[in-house]
Amino acid sequence: MIDSLLDWYADHARDLPWREPETTGWGVLVSEIMLQQTPVARVEPIWREWMDRWPVPSALAAETQGEVVRAWGKLGYPRRALRLHAAAAAIAEHHGDVVPSDIDTLLGLPGIGAYTARAVAAFAYGQRCPVVDTNVRRVVARAVHGAGDAGPPSTTRDLNDTEALLPQDPATAATASAALMELGALICTARTPRCVDCPVFADCAWQHAGRPAYAGPAKPVQKFAGTDRQVRGLLLDVLRGTSEPARKSTLDLVWSDAGQRDRCLHSLLTDGLVEQTADGRFALPGEH
DNA sequence: CAAACGTGGGT
DNA sequence: TACCCAAGTTT
Numbered sequence: 001m002i003d004s005l006l007d008w009y010a011d012h013a014r015d016l017p018w019r020e021p022e023t024t025g026w027g028v029l030v031s032e033i034m035l036q037q038t039p040v041a042r043v044e045p046i047w048r049e050w051m052d053r054w055p056v057p058s059a060l061a062a063e064t065q066g067e068v069v070r071a072w073g074k075l076g077y078p079r080r081a082l083r084l085h086a087a088a089a090a091i092a093e094h095h096g097d098v099v100p101s102d103i104d105t106l107l108g109l110p111g112i113g114a115y116t117a118r119a120v121a122a123f124a125y126g127q128r129c130p131v132v133d134t135n136v137r138r139v140v141a142r143a144v145h146g147a148g149d150a151g152p153p154s155t156t157r158d159l160n161d162t163e164a165l166l167p168q169d170p171a172t173a174a175t176a177s178a179a180l181m182e183l184g185a186l187i188c189t190a191r192t193p194r195c196v197d198c199p200v201f202a203d204c205a206w207q208h209a210g211r212p213a214y215a216g217p218a219k220p221v222q223k224f225a226g227t228d229r230q231v232r233g234l235l236l237d238v239l240r241g242t243s244e245p246a247r248k249s250t251l252d253l254v255w256s257d258a259g260q261r262d263r264c265l266h267s268l269l270t271d272g273l274v275e276q277t278a279d280g281r282f283a284l285p286g287e288h
Numbered sequence: 289c290a291a292a293c294g295t296g297g298g299t
Numbered sequence: 300t301a302c303c304c305a306a307g308t309t310t
Contacts, residue, residue: 035306039297043306076294083308113308133306152289181306190304191299221302224294233294271293292310299303 001143001203002165002176008199009179012186016040017048019123019178025099026057026091028124032116033084038075040185046073057099058092060085066284069273070240078236078273083111101125114155119177128173130162135184136177140165142188146205148214149190231255231264236273245281245288 013019018031030050034043050071054060060068065085072081087109091099099120100106106117114132121127137150140161165180166173187198195201195211206212224230234254238246255261265282268274275285 032306037293037305037307038295039305042296074295076296077307079293080308111308115307119306131306134304135306185306220290222292222304227292229292229294236294290310293308295305297304299301 001200002167004199004203005179005183006172006176009175009182013178013182014040014186017044017051023124024056025101025120025124026055027051029087029099029112029116029120030084032119032123033080033087033111034075036080036116037077042075046071046075054088056092056097057088058097061089061092064284064286065272066275066287069236069284073240074237076233079271080111082272086110087112099124101127103127103129122174122177126171126174128166128168128170129177130159130166131177131181132158132162133181133184135181135188136162138190139180139184139188142193142206143200143204146209146212147216148206148212149216151216228260228264228267231260232268232273235261235265235268239274239282239284243287245277245279245283247281251282 017023018027027047031043031047034047050060053071054063063085065082068085069078069081072078075081090109091097095105100109101121101124103117103121106112106120107114112120118129118131119133121129122131134150137153137158140158141147141150144161144165162177162180166176183198183200187194195204195207198204201207231254235251238251238254251265252258252261255264265274269276272285274282275288276282277288
């Protein structure tokens, strides 16, 4: 199964810039953080800007938090920008401005969890370690277990299942990890899998089982309209758009419910995404 | 472990 | 038009 997957990947992998051989560990790390819960198409232009502007961790660390949040643009989940900024500072300070290759060391950095640590180890440093994201979990659920979709995550089982698929050679294993993710992104998709084009079709347990429907618990659907997330986004969007601090009265225009609006502004202050100036206005952090 | 956390494109 | 969903992490 892995051999046909590798053949397919060699022919069909997207030409994503962070996959170029010359990409540094820093480039890979930035891409992985940006790609968390965020589509490739939206990440690519921002990633290019960041690499031009901040080619090494210390360059990013030298910026204010506010400038980093502004440059994050509308990628979403802007706390990622703050954490990446903090990770860059730690890498510059404690790791010689080079992204660590050790998984446990990576896990100690802000914003880097089980997925991202292994993705960096594999894709930047060619290590043989299971890289489990939502794509891989879905591919494994179908191709290996014959289920219609992945059930709730189970860290140990997911890691073991994925590790069992990896070739022994580290560099090939890293490519296989990328290929599993690519298959999930392009062919073995969540909604309408393109099984007619699948390189693993002949070995797929889901096909052999007659493509049974997903039997597990329903996945919770995440609301957005009217939530604090939307209001926080609206508030932050105002501050990203101005170099001058904004008055409270300006921010009040983005949402009619005063209680919710104030709660959200307060949570942004708590998160460090917004700061209040000496004269009581509001701005992105570190820019006044 | 569940819930919070942005945003916008595809179906 | 709604709803689904996208390379997760943190609390």
